[in-house]
Amino acid sequence: MTVRELTGLLSAAGVPDAGYDARELFRVFGGAREYELFLPDTSSDSPELLSAADRRCRREPLAYILGECGFYRETYKVTPACLIPRQETELLVDYGVKNLPRGARFLDLCTGSGCIALSILKNRPDTAAVALDISAAALNVAMENADRLALTDRVEFVLSDLRLYEPCERFSAIFSNPPYVRADVYPDLSDEVHTEPRLALVGDDPDGAGLYRRIISKYKKNLSPGGFFALEIGYDQADALMCAARDNHMRAEILPDLSGLPRLAVLREEKIL
Numbered sequence: 001m002t003v004r005e006l007t008g009l010l011s012a013a014g015v016p017d018a019g020y021d022a023r024e025l026f027r028v029f030g031g032a033r034e035y036e037l038f039l040p041d042t043s044s045d046s047p048e049l050l051s052a053a054d055r056r057c058r059r060e061p062l063a064y065i066l067g068e069c070g071f072y073r074e075t076y077k078v079t080p081a082c083l084i085p086r087q088e089t090e091l092l093v094d095y096g097v098k099n100l101p102r103g104a105r106f107l108d109l110c111t112g113s114g115c116i117a118l119s120i121l122k123n124r125p126d127t128a129a130v131a132l133d134i135s136a137a138a139l140n141v142a143m144e145n146a147d148r149l150a151l152t153d154r155v156e157f158v159l160s161d162l163r164l165y166e167p168c169e170r171f172s173a174i175f176s177n178p179p180y181v182r183a184d185v186y187p188d189l190s191d192e193v194h195t196e197p198r199l200a201l202v203g204d205d206p207d208g209a210g211l212y213r214r215i216i217s218k219y220k221k222n223l224s225p226g227g228f229f230a231l232e233i234g235y236d237q238a239d240a241l242m243c244a245a246r247d248n249h250m251r252a253e254i255l256p257d258l259s260g261l262p263r264l265a266v267l268r269e270e271k272i273l
Contacts, residue, residue, distance in 0.1 A: 003032075004040035006053055013057040021062050025052050028066055059191035072119040076145050081137035083200045085115040088257045089177055091264050092232050095255070096120040096175060099228075100127055104172035107222070108132065109162045109215060112200060114142030114155075116175050121151050132158040132165055135199065163214055170224040176215055177232040182208040209233075209240040216244050216267065229267040238262040 003022050010018035023037040029052045030044035052065050063069040063084045069076050071085035072093050078084055093116055100106060100120070104127045108117035111131035121129055133139045139159050146152045158165060162178075180203040181189070193201070204210025212231060223229070229250075233241055238254045245252035250267045257263035 001045065001050065001053070002041050002043045003037065007040075009053060009057055013059065015056060015059070021056055024062060024066065025049060025056065028052070060195055061192045064195065069113075071115045072123070074115075074119055074122055074149060076113050076115050076118075077141055077148065078113055079137075079141055080195060081135060081197065082112040082141050083177075083196050085113060088263050089116065089232055090119075091255065091257055092116055092175060092177060092230055093119045093123075095230050095264060095266065096173065097123045099173075099230075100124060101172055101226075102126050105129065105169075106173040106175060107167065107171045107219070109174065109176040109219075110134075110178045110200065110211075111142050111157075112138050112177075114145045116177060117155060118142070118145055118149055118151055120175075121154050122149055128154045130156045130158060130167065130171075132160055132162060134159075134161050135197070138197070138200070162211070163218070167222055170222055171227060172224050173228050173230060174215070174219055174223065175230050176211075178211040178215065179203045180208045180211070180232075180234045180237060182206065182234075207237065207240055209237050209244070212237070212241060212265075213244045213247075216248050216250070220248055220250070220269075223269070227268075229265070231265045231267070233262060233265050235261040235263070238265070241265040241267075 003026055006022040007018045010021055015021055026032040029049040030046050032042050036042040055065050063078050069078045069085050072090050106129050108131045111117055111133045117129045117131040136159055139157055146155050179201050181201045183202050186202050242252050245267050249270050251270050253266045254262050255264040
């Protein structure tokens with residue numbers, strides 16, 4: 001099979017960026033060198049490549065096939081136990097890296113692969129974190145990623161439902177990319193998304209924003225003075241977050257992603273003048 005042939009197979013299967021995916025599969029499973037990836041007649045009959053090509057044609061996400069995914073400035077192990085890190089979530093990490101105070105200790109709820117907490121820790125060596133998830137399998141992936149990035153001494157992992165967890169401390173910030181997809185929208189998402197854990201995707205309440213409301217009301221008491229929530233949100237959930245902030249006597253700032261869509265909600269306690 002050649003790079004050209006694999007690109008054609010993936011394209012016929014509806015893979016959006018067939019050329020890129022073909023090159024990645026050849027790189028990892030076909031033994032191709034970097035320059036060979038851009039030669040359309042580069043070929044390989046590796047059984048591993050043929051198997052990987054079949055999986056991608058069946059719309060299994062590329063990251064699950066490769067077993068890893070680039071995110072922010074790091075590379076993360078990923079498995080079907082956790083969501084695949086997405087580019088838009090880098091906005092959340094970048095905000096934390098730039099805005100956490102020195103010596104901060106922060107909480108990451110719904111940590112999944114650990115990409116949010118670990119990328120902040122890696123790029124802010126003065127910080128420490130607690131990372132929580134309800135899924136033992138996802139938490140195992142996060143712990144492996146912490147080990148790969150040499151961060152195990154700066155992060156504590158907690159297996160718990162966030163609605164039950166009762167931390168006995170305050171944090172400089174609380175981060176989360178919780179499940180927020182509306183249940184009525186979920187069936188229309190791509191085949192790739194349907195291979196990811198539904199528990200990590202679909203939010204509570206008809207607007208998908210139920211967990212935000214629970215996080216804000218429950219964990220507000222665990223913010224240090226001057227602390228903040230930083231929450232990834234769906235493109236249509238800015239109003240829900242503004243309401244949740246007002247209900248909890250907080251002010252919300254909504255920041256857009258690179259596409260100009262609302263993506264990050266930052267909540268701080270309202271100052272009483």
